[in-house]
Amino acid sequence: MSQAVPCNDEPRAQAVAGRTRPARSLTLVHASDVHLESDTLGVGASAQLLREQTRLAFSHVISEAKTLSADLILIAGDLFDSPRVEQQAFEFAMDEIARAAMPVVMIPGNHDAHDERSLYGSSQSRLPQNLHVILEPAGKSLSFPGLSLQLWGRALVEHSQSYRPLSGMAPPADGLWNVALAHGLFSEEDEPDRSSVISAAEIEASSYDYIALGHVHVFSDVSRGNTRAAYSGTPAPLSVNRHEGSFALVRLDPQDGTTVERRSVRFEEPPRP
Numbered sequence: 001m002s003q004a005v006p007c008n009d010e011p012r013a014q015a016v017a018g019r020t021r022p023a024r025s026l027t028l029v030h031a032s033d034v035h036l037e038s039d040t041l042g043v044g045a046s047a048q049l050l051r052e053q054t055r056l057a058f059s060h061v062i063s064e065a066k067t068l069s070a071d072l073i074l075i076a077g078d079l080f081d082s083p084r085v086e087q088q089a090f091e092f093a094m095d096e097i098a099r100a101a102m103p104v105v106m107i108p109g110n111h112d113a114h115d116e117r118s119l120y121g122s123s124q125s126r127l128p129q130n131l132h133v134i135l136e137p138a139g140k141s142l143s144f145p146g147l148s149l150q151l152w153g154r155a156l157v158e159h160s161q162s163y164r165p166l167s168g169m170a171p172p173a174d175g176l177w178n179v180a181l182a183h184g185l186f187s188e189e190d191e192p193d194r195s196s197v198i199s200a201a202e203i204e205a206s207s208y209d210y211i212a213l214g215h216v217h218v219f220s221d222v223s224r225g226n227t228r229a230a231y232s233g234t235p236a237p238l239s240v241n242r243h244e245g246s247f248a249l250v251r252l253d254p255q256d257g258t259t260v261e262r263r264s265v266r267f268e269e270p271p272r273p
Helices: 045-067 087-100 200-206
Strands: 026-031 072-076 104-107 131-133 140-144 149-153 177-183 185-187 197-199 210-214 228-231 244-253 257-266
Touching (some): 026 045, 045 087, 045 257, 072 177, 210 244, 228 244, 228 257
Parallel strands (some): 072 104, 104 131, 149 177, 185 197
Antiparallel strands (some): 140 149, 244 257
16 A cells, blocks of 8 residues: 655656656546535434435445545545534544545545544544545645655635635646645635635646545536646535435546546445445
């Protein structure tokens, strides 16, 4: 299993279209906004069924990542709906992440923000070894040498106008795949009155190979310039009228660059390879 280490120089590979890319390809599964254990679904049998289906939807994403032989799973915020999560529910999520048996990288979103009530700060000893939660408010880079991958993200502490999810991004590293996670609202223009804004200009200027976005519950490709960026959508049935969710399948190829594909999640018992 690939392990995250502090970012250092990586071996160089072949040059493609004027940029040095790694010789190896990568397959990533990108999910977000699962909203496990939501208390906004109400009470009663129908609400409990939706919560159970939400768990099954998350299990489906993990199973699909294994079936697809993905190299890494990205969770771009709001795995949980709030910090009010019972021990059993927290353990379910961590057990599913451990079942992935591949690196899983996650950032907090506005629902499970890394504030004084954070689920993650007091739970480090209970996290599976393959889970890497980025909790640094100023941002942090991780390097996975076995995957020729540099990954950047920052923790959301407060969903506010002053928080810019892509602020302080590490510059893209030559000879590596450069991937980021961000949780916020995409905007074509810079909107200072909105909270957690991700602008089109910031995406384009990053020159990353892929930015995995969270916060919007439907799949949406917001790529700009040479940077591919997308919302995976939620895999979960967050309303009684919703019968299908989604995640994003991302392939990084030395020759073809980045491709992003919407994958459906239907709300039924998932296979468990």
